[in-house]
Amino acid sequence: MSSSTLLDELIRALQVQPGVGPASASRIAYYLLDRKRKEGLGLAKALTDAMDKISYCPKCRNYTDNEGEECKLCSSAQRATQRTICVVEHPNDIEAIENSSSFKGSYFVLHGHISPLDGIGPEAIGLDLLKGRIEKEHIQEVILALGQTVEGDVTASYIAAMAKKMSVKVTRIATGVPLGGSLNTVDGNTLAMSFNYRHDV
Amino acid sequence: MSSSTLLDELIRALQVQPGVGPASASRIAYYLLDRKRKEGLGLAKALTDAMDKISYCPKCRNYTDNEGEECKLCSSAQRATQRTICVVEHPNDIEAIENSSSFKGSYFVLHGHISPLDGIGPEAIGLDLLKGRIEKEHIQEVILALGQTVEGDVTASYIAAMAKKMSVKVTRIATGVPLGGSLNTVDGNTLAMSFNYRHDV
Numbered sequence A, B: 001m002s003s004s005t006l007l008d009e010l011i012r013a014l015q016v017q018p019g020v021g022p023a024s025a026s027r028i029a030y031y032l033l034d035r036k037r038k039e040g041l042g043l044a045k046a047l048t049d050a051m052d053k054i055s056y057c058p059k060c061r062n063y064t065d066n067e068g069e070e071c072k073l074c075s076s077a078q079r080a081t082q083r084t085i086c087v088v089e090h091p092n093d094i095e096a097i098e099n100s101s102s103f104k105g106s107y108f109v110l111h112g113h114i115s116p117l118d119g120i121g122p123e124a125i126g127l128d129l130l131k132g133r134i135e136k137e138h139i140q141e142v143i144l145a146l147g148q149t150v151e152g153d154v155t156a157s158y159i160a161a162m163a164k165k166m167s168v169k170v171t172r173i174a175t176g177v178p179l180g181g182s183l184n185t186v187d188g189n190t191l192a193m194s195f196n197y198r199h200d201v
C-alpha cells in the first residue's frame, strides 16, 4: 500500500499485460508519473480507442477499424478468383506471409488455436465462419499456415477433418518453420519455401 | 503496418513503458484485443486517473491523491517533534523504511537523483523546497537514505554541502544496502542496521 490509492490501482491494472509483474508495474507507474504524464495519457487514449473500436473483418477475422466492413485483402476481386484460403493463427502472420509474396489468395484468422484446457473450442476460433466460406466461395484448397506446435497440430487435424468431409483439399505449409517457433521468426525466403513444399494432411 | 491503424497506434503507445519493446508491445496488444478488452479499458481508466490526479504532497513530495493537502505522514504532530528529515529517492523507499520501523521523523522524496547528463539538476529534485523546510522546521539532522550508486553519491554530496552551509548535521545510512542495489531489495533488519550505523558526511 502506497500513499496513493490511485497509484496502487494503476500498479494493479498494469499487471493485466502479459510479462508485466508487480516489480515492472511499479517501475512503469513511477516512470510515467515522474517523467511521462502526457505519454501516459496518450497510452490511455490509444488503449480506449483500440478496445472500443477495433473489430474483426466479417469475412477473414483480421483486425479492422471499420466495423462491419470487409478488409482491404477480402475486398480484392483478384484474390477471390484463387479460391484458396490460407488459415493463420495471428493477424501478424498475414503480414509475414504478405512480405514473403508466397500467397495471393484470401486469408482466415483464428486468433489462437484449439485448446480444450483453456476452454477454447472450434467456435471460439471461428471455424463455423470458415466452414460457411468454404461452401459459399467454392474453395478448392485450404492451406494451413499454423505454427509447428502441439496446439497447431491439434488445430490442423480438426480443420483437416472438417474440410475433408466437405471434399476440399487441405494442405499444411512445410519445411522452414522451426519446431516450437512462430511464423514471424523466420525470413521471407524460408516462408516461401514452406509454401512450395506444402503437403496433404 | 497492420490492417488496423488503431492497432499500430496502440503498439507504438505501449512502448512508452520501460522494458516494453516492439515484440512485447505486439504481444500485449493482441492479448488485450482477443482476450481482455474490459481489463484493457480498466487499465486506460487507471492510467488517466493516475496521470490526471496524482500530485506531490506540498511538504514531502510523496505521491498523494488530494492535491494541495499534506499527506498523512506529514500531518503527524509526533513526527514533526523529531526535527529530523529522512531524504529518499523514491516513494517506495518510504514504504520500505516504514516497514523496518527504523525511523519516526518526517520524509522528503527526491523522485530521482542529480544527473547532469539527463538535465536533472538540484531544482528538479526539489532541493529548494528541502532547504526551506530545514530552515522553517528548525531541522537538526538530515538523514540521507539514498541508494549506494554513483548518482546517489553525487546527490548526497550536494545535499551535504547545502546543509552544512546551514549548520545542520547530515548523516547517510550505512552498512546493509548492497553496492549497486536499491533500498527495497534489502530486508527490514538490514535496513534497521543501516540506520544504526549512519555516519557523518
Ligand SMILES: [Zn+2]
Binding pocket: A057, A058, A059, A060, A061, A062, A070, A071, A072, A073, A074
Ligand atoms: Zn478480411
Ligand SMILES: [Zn+2]
Binding pocket: B057, B058, B059, B060, B061, B062, B070, B071, B072, B073, B074, B075
Ligand atoms: Zn507529505
